[in-house]
Structures are given as C-alpha cells and as structure tokens.
Amino acid sequence: MEIKILGIGMTKFGELWSKSLVDLAEEAAVKAIKDAHLQLASLDAIFVGNMLSGAVTGQEHLGALIAERLNLKIPAMRIEGACASGAMAVYQGIQGIASGRFNRVLIIGVEKMTDLSSAEVNKALMGASAEDEEGVNGLTFASLYALMAKAYLEKYGLKEKDLAEVAVKNHYHASLNPLAQFPFKVTLKQVLESPMVADPLKILDCSPITDGAAALVLSRRQLTVDGGQIPVSIIGSSLVSDTLSLSARKDITEQWATKKAIQEALQMAGIKLEEIDLAEVHDCFTIAEIISLESLGFFKKGTAAKATAKGETRFDGSLPVNTSGGLKACGHPVGATGVKQIIELVLQLRGQAGKRQVKKAKIGLAQNLGGSGSTAVVHILKGENHA
Amino acid sequence: MHRQSPVRIWRQNGYHFLGSFCPNCQKTYFPKRGFCLKCGEGDLEDLKISNPGKLISFSVIRNAPAGFEGQAPYIVGLIELAKKIRITAQIVNVDPKKLKIGQKLVSVFRRISVADSEAVIHYGLKFEPVAT
Amino acid sequence: MKPLKKLKNVGIVGYGGYVPRFRIKIDEIARAWGKEDGEISRSLGISQKSVPDFDEDCVTMAVEAGKIALERAGIEPEEIGAVFVGSESHPYAVKPSSTIVADALGIGNDYFCADLEFACKAGTAGIQIIAGFLEAGLIDYGLAIGTDVAQSKKGDELEYTAGAGAAAFILGRKSREFLAQIDYFSSFSSNTPDFWRRSGVEFPSHAGRFTGEMAYFRHLEEGIKAFLEKTNQKIFDFKEIIFHMPNLKFPLKLGQRLGVKESQMRNSLIVEKIGNPYSASSLLGLCQVLDKAGKQEKILLAAYGSGAGSDIFSLRTKNLLLSKRKKGTKVEKFLNQGEFLDYSQYLRKIGYL
Numbered sequence: 093m094e095i096k097i098l099g100i101g102m103t104k105f106g107e108l109w110s111k112s113l114v115d116l117a118e119e120a121a122v123k124a125i126k127d128a129h130l131q132l133a134s135l136d137a138i139f140v141g142n143m144l145s146g147a148v149t150g151q152e153h154l155g156a157l158i159a160e161r162l163n164l165k166i167p168a169m170r171i172e173g174a175c176a177s178g179a180m181a182v183y184q185g186i187q188g189i190a191s192g193r194f195n196r197v198l199i200i201g202v203e204k205m206t207d208l209s210s211a212e213v214n215k216a217l218m219g220a221s222a223e224d225e226e227g228v229n230g231l232t233f234a235s236l237y238a239l240m241a242k243a244y245l246e247k248y249g250l251k252e253k254d255l256a257e258v259a260v261k262n263h264y265h266a267s268l269n270p271l272a273q274f275p276f277k278v279t280l281k282q283v284l285e286s287p288m289v290a291d292p293l294k295i296l297d298c299s300p301i302t303d304g305a306a307a308l309v310l311s312r313r314q315l316t317v318d319g320g321q322i323p324v325s326i327i328g329s330s331l332v333s334d335t336l337s338l339s340a341r342k343d344i345t346e347q348w349a350t351k352k353a354i355q356e357a358l359q360m361a362g363i364k365l366e367e368i369d370l371a372e373v374h375d376c377f378t379i380a381e382i383i384s385l386e387s388l389g390f391f392k393k394g395t396a397a398k399a400t401a402k403g404e405t406r407f408d409g410s411l412p413v414n415t416s417g418g419l420k421a422c423g424h425p426v427g428a429t430g431v432k433q434i435i436e437l438v439l440q441l442r443g444q445a446g447k448r449q450v451k452k453a454k455i456g457l458a459q460n461l462g463g464s465g466s467t468a469v470v471h472i473l474k475g476e477n478h479a
Numbered sequence: 480m481h482r483q484s485p486v487r488i489w490r491q492n493g494y495h496f497l498g499s500f501c502p503n504c505q506k507t508y509f510p511k512r513g514f515c516l517k518c519g520e521g522d523l524e525d526l527k528i529s530n531p532g533k534l535i536s537f538s539v540i541r542n543a544p545a546g547f548e549g550q551a552p553y554i555v556g557l558i559e560l561a562k563k564i565r566i567t568a569q570i571v572n573v574d575p576k577k578l579k580i581g582q583k584l585v586s587v588f589r590r591i592s593v594a595d596s597e598a599v600i601h602y603g604l605k606f607e608p609v610a611t
Numbered sequence: 612m613k614p615l616k617k618l619k620n621v622g623i624v625g626y627g628g629y630v631p632r633f634r635i636k637i638d639e640i641a642r643a644w645g646k647e648d649g650e651i652s653r654s655l656g657i658s659q660k661s662v663p664d665f666d667e668d669c670v671t672m673a674v675e676a677g678k679i680a681l682e683r684a685g686i687e688p689e690e691i692g693a694v695f696v697g698s699e700s701h702p703y704a705v706k707p708s709s710t711i712v713a714d715a716l717g718i719g720n721d722y723f724c725a726d727l728e729f730a731c732k733a734g735t736a737g738i739q740i741i742a743g744f745l746e747a748g749l750i751d752y753g754l755a756i757g758t759d760v761a762q763s764k765k766g767d768e769l770e771y772t773a774g775a776g777a778a779a780f781i782l783g784r785k786s787r788e789f790l791a792q793i794d795y796f797s798s799f800s801s802n803t804p805d806f807w808r809r810s811g812v813e814f815p816s817h818a819g820r821f822t823g824e825m826a827y828f829r830h831l832e833e834g835i836k837a838f839l840e841k842t843n844q845k846i847f848d849f850k851e852i853i854f855h856m857p858n859l860k861f862p863l864k865l866g867q868r869l870g871v872k873e874s875q876m877r878n879s880l881i882v883e884k885i886g887n888p889y890s891a892s893s894l895l896g897l898c899q900v901l902d903k904a905g906k907q908e909k910i911l912l913a914a915y916g917s918g919a920g921s922d923i924f925s926l927r928t929k930n931l932l933l934s935k936r937k938k939g940t941k942v943e944k945f946l947n948q949g950e951f952l953d954y955s956q957y958l959r960k961i962g963y964l
Contacts, residue, residue: 209545210542211542211543211544211545211548212544212545214542214543214544214545215544215545215546218544222567224491225510225566225567226567227544228491228493228591228592228601228603229555229567229568229569229591229603230540230543230544230546230547230550230553230555230569230591230592231540231544231555231567232540232542232543232544234540234542235538235540235555238538239535239536239537239538239555239556239557239567240536241538242536242537242538242580243535243536243580246580287541288539288541289540289541289542290538290539290540290541290542290555291538291539291541291575292538293538337567338557338567339557339565339566339567340565344535344536344557492714494714494715495715495717527717550665550666571664571666572632572664587671587675588671588674588675588715589664589666589667589671590666590667590668590671591666600702600703602670602671602711602715605666610940610944
C-alpha cells in the first residue's frame, strides 16, 4: 500500500478564544491545500476526526459543517474514536483511497475545548471511557491513567520522578516548536512540585485542555503534484480495539491494543521495528508514553522511564520520541492530535523540522490511543529522499 | 444532562453487581449481556457477583469532574471481585495513606451523585476496607 | 381502659444497627458558637454526636442496617413481605425511601410498603404495623427500620444532640426463629405541638421547655403506666429498659420517676456516644440491649415521637439470640469507632460548605 501525503497544515495549539471549531478547521485545511500546491476543488472527500463537538457546543454533523465552510459539495463525514479520532480519520481516508473510490482526500482533525469550564470538559471527556461504570462514579481520565501509573510504579519499583522525566523531555521539544501550546522548558523539580491531580499524577504529568486543528492532503500514489512538496508515504496503517472499560483489561500496566497494532502495521509496511527512526507516541499522561513505548516494543517492560531519563528519547537520542512536544507540551486538542502526530513525522521526514530536526530521519511511527487504551491506531511513514 | 435522566438512573441501577449466567454452557459474564458469546443462547439468568473484593489499584482524585465538585478529594479504585471480575468504584471510610494494593474491600451503599435539588438521587455502591 | 391483646405470632428474627463513623465533640460545636467550655455538654450529659459522611443519608444508613439484620435472620430477602422505613429526614417528600431500601436489599416486588413519619417514633410505628400483619398471618416476615440524619438549625440547642444512625428489625411469626418475642405493644397519642417542621422548610422548630414535661415526660410516663396496668406487669419485671434518648438527662430522669434502677438502663444508653439519631434512637438502644442481653430476659422499649406519641413494647429474649447475634456486627463496634471533626469539617460533611 502506498498513500502519499501531499500537504500538511495546522493551527497553533492553545487557548484560541476567538476561533470557533469551524474557524480552526478552515485554517488547517487551507494551509494543507496550499502546502500541497493544490486547489480545494481537487479534493474528492473530507474525513473529519473530532470527539467532543456535541458535548461542548451542541454541534454534530461536522462533515457538512466543514464542507459548507470550504464551499465543497463532496462526501464529508466525521469519524469518532475518542482521543484516537484524528488517526482514525486518517485510517478511514486511506481506506477511501485504497478502495479505488477516491483519489485525493482531505483529513482534518479538530477540537474546540475551551468553551467550557475544566470541570465540564473533564466530565465530557469521560465519554471516551466506559461512561456507565467509570464516568458515573466520578472518575476522570487522569484517575484512569493514575490507576495504571500506581500499579506500574509498584510493579517495577519506580517512583513519581521516573514519570516526570517524560514531561521534562517533551517540554524541551516543545520549546523548539513554535506551534506548541507550551513552548517552554520545565524542570524536574517543577513537575514534581506541581499540584496533584489524581495521585500519583500531577498537573505537569497531564496533557492540557487545548483548541486546535491539523489537516493532511492524502493521495493515491500516481497522483502526486509536480512542483509540490517532497511526498512522504504512509506504508503501514492499523487499528485495533481492546475493551472499553479498564476493569475488563487483562493487564493495566501495558497497552495490548498498541502491541497488536504495531505488529500489524510493521507487517503491512514490510519493515522491522529497528528500522523506525523516530516516533510520535500518545502521552496524554506521562505514564501513557512510558507504557506505550514498552507496548510498541521499543523498550522492555519496566525500562522505558530510565531510558527517558538517560536521554535516549530526546530528538538527538537513539530513538527520538515526541519531537513535537507530545500531547503534554504541544497540547492535546483531542480529535486533532492523531493528525498532528503525522504532520510532525512529515516535517521530520522532509527535513523541515528546524531546530528539532532528527538527523537522517527516514521512517517514522505515530501511535494514537483512544480512551484508556481501548483503541490503538498506528501509522508508519517513509520519507522519499532527504539528506 | 444525560446523568440526570431518571430513566437512565433506573435502568443502570447499580445497587448490585449484576452479571449474566448462561444455564446452557455455564459461562458467567459481567456486566449483564443479552446473548451468550459461547453458545449463542439468549435466555441468560441474572447473577449477583459477590463481595468482598481485592484492591488492584487506586488513586485520590483532586480535580473533580462536573457533578462531583465539592466532593474532592475522593478515592477511586479498581477492585477485583469473585470470579476475577473487576469493577471501578469509589472507596470510602479509609485514609488513602493506609490503603494498600491487595487489600480486601467490601461494598457499601452510598449516594453516588445528585445533579441538583430537583433531580432524582443516584444511589449505588462504593467500597470500604473489610473490618479486621 | 381498652384491654391489650397478647400477641402470639410476633418476634424479632433479625436486627442490625448502623452508625456513621464521623463524630464531633459537643464542646467543639459550643466553641464555634462562643459558649464556655463544658457548659453545654455538662447540661446535656453527653460529650459527642455522630455525623454522616456527605454521601450518606437516611436511605443509605437504612440499607447498611438492613444488611446486618438479614445476616442475623439468615433468610432470603425475597421472603420479606412488608417494608416500612420511618424517618423525619426522608430525602424525598414524595417517593418512598422504603422502595429504595427494598431494592438495595434485594427484596423483589412482592411486598407491602409505605414510608412513615412520626418524629422519633417512626421506626417503632413500623414495628407495630408489621406486628399486625404478622399476627394476622398476612406475611411471613416484615422489615421495619428507623433511620435519621437528624436535622437542626445551626447554633440552636438541638444542634448539640442531633446525630445520625439507623436500626433495622426483621420480624417473623415462627416462634422457633425468634431471637426475642414481642408480647404486647401499645401507644399513647395526642395532638401536641412540641417539635415540628413545616413542609418545604429545612429545619425543625421546637417549643423550648414545653418539650419536657408536656411532651416527652407526659407521653412516656402516662403511656408506660397504662401499659403496665393493662398487661399486669411491674417495672421491676424488666431486666432491660430502653427509653427514647433525646439527651442523657431525660431518660435518666424518666427512669427515676418510674422507679427504674440504673442497671436496668445501662445497656441502652447509646446517646452517650452518638447523640440523638431521632427515629433510630430507641431502636439502636434496643439493638445494643439485644447484643448484650441473656436468654429469657424481659425487655421494655418505650419510644417517644414529637407531635406527639409514645410506643411501648414488652419483649422476651429467647435462647436463639445468643448464637444468632454473632452473625452480625455489634452496635458497640460502631459506637467505639470515631473520626473526630472540627466545626468546619462537620459543616462540610453535612453540606454547608
């Protein structure tokens, strides 16, 4: 399978008070089309990844909303998989092209979260969980991952500061990313002294509430644009479902859906794990990056935290992880994140990542999770040629 | 809005841990379901899953979601009941510093949430340490 | 004088009490209101009261007490044919607590049911109603519960004693299952406005010193005297005596007037540890007496409810009590636990902060 990414575009991530959901989607879409050196009219379909539109603004039917703003009368639909909505929209866009039905599609991941209070947003986010069991009892996403963190730390004899290293690294990367929500460094001390949210996770262990949109133009292999960007190919795409509720999960210190998804994606791409040069991984909470890296197979169980502390996952380390700043420091507009991860890989594979450029980046991996690990979507990208 | 629905509160109930039992192939399921995954039978019986349970993990929530403001800090946990069936629930009557993974807990009947002064009260089960 | 019928088919087959684990010292409440140290606690004779957690109410406590009663009775909940929950703090003005409690205890759908209110004697009223059903052979078992999160205006004298608790009784009609047999009961009722709460109003009002002689003392003294006469019994026939306990002074003073010895009342005085849990007051006293009593002992129970009336019962313990009571948690266990709060923490628990 070879799908080309012709263009990328995203808004800044942050508290974008004056922009509505459709404003954000429009901005990302137009940027992506320009980057692809195309016109909007050359698109065959729109796939929108979004989770909370209904809960936050009462607006559903986002395919039609965004098609109207872009003045396109083409097939347009919204895809929802909680925090994996963005990558899920990419996955569906790929199906649309691979089926032969569409030639060029627009993927937009978009989320508008800051219209509500944080208590309201936390409640709405529980729609990504087993609401009837977890949301109803007053759990929050932070507490679901905190349950994993506490079990993980006890199992491997680790401490809270081992998790905090992930936040320090991702903030360092974000300080090199002008579109990040928090483009500044934080120290280990600051992370450890930040207020407790759901123990053992503190504020700086948690990704923020963010507005933002990210878009891609995908096309069939033969239809790349002359004079356009260096196309990057998607060579692997997989989606795996695990149980929705944490209580039905076999082992809460690993991400089983991720384990299965990476195997399928590697097989589809025809490559080995060792060939992956960098990864964008789902760090909704620091513990999530640790567990995801282990479940992807990059590190043995119980060792990813120490590897992070040693600097192995910095942009200049042996396996750069989350050079965008991750969900923690770049921000986490829920439906946009999965698309943003792919955009970061594209920039790296094109050699356009500026101060955070990973040397000789040829193959990248993006892992996007829905809920507490109920959905895992993995994409593998390959760069064409770059020094 | 949806949490206030009296119909939803009634249907969810949650006063007992109710699973399903297939009399045909003897399989147990939790939560309740409509059809047996093993033999396809649709005539499943209700089965109460018993207490006490074992604590798998827990966390103290300090940032509460809407509807639970003012209750924080409160403890939530993952608890394993009979037949390795796990559920998430709140834990009460204990100092979190004294709570240990592996501890035995038993269910207690408490108010789960009340949307406002006119809404139906949502009652359900929380857990407390078994008296030693 | 209407003669009293001796019951043949009514006995307690299971019982259970529940008290929430938080406490506040009377002196701590007094301090918040600028009183002298010890002034209030000395005049009331008690030093602390129980406080519910913010997620507890009269329904949740009733369920916990009911669970213990079922453990002692050893019957299937579906065998219960009537449920009456008595309280003055039902969470709904319309929608019975009793059906919520029945659902939580797994009682099924085949039961008579209604909520009761008669101030602090709503629970004993439930016992009387169920006794009638049993005596008539209409049900095999019935559940009566007295439960309250006692309410009071902040800073009012009632605040010092308004506690929380629940006591549940499963009654049956097979004598071989009795832990204690109920021989007689009677009531003395009148229209007396000593303590009341209007609909829609949050806190009760009371008529001050009028609540003493003309209310508590009159209804209990007259009621008990008439009861003893009608049943041809004497006060010293009873090994254990339980009176409703709005504080420590009133029941002791009543006992004195009736010629009761302190030893007859000692086991019942739960008020010392938890204050006054209204509809659960005398019934928690009865639970503690049953926890400690020997076999073949006579018990006199006299509850008082404002508005006003008294319910009086005479019971006899049976041999089965001594073995079956081990199957449930004793009241003492609840009385002896206690996490003490300061006034601000207490206000937060009861929903003020």
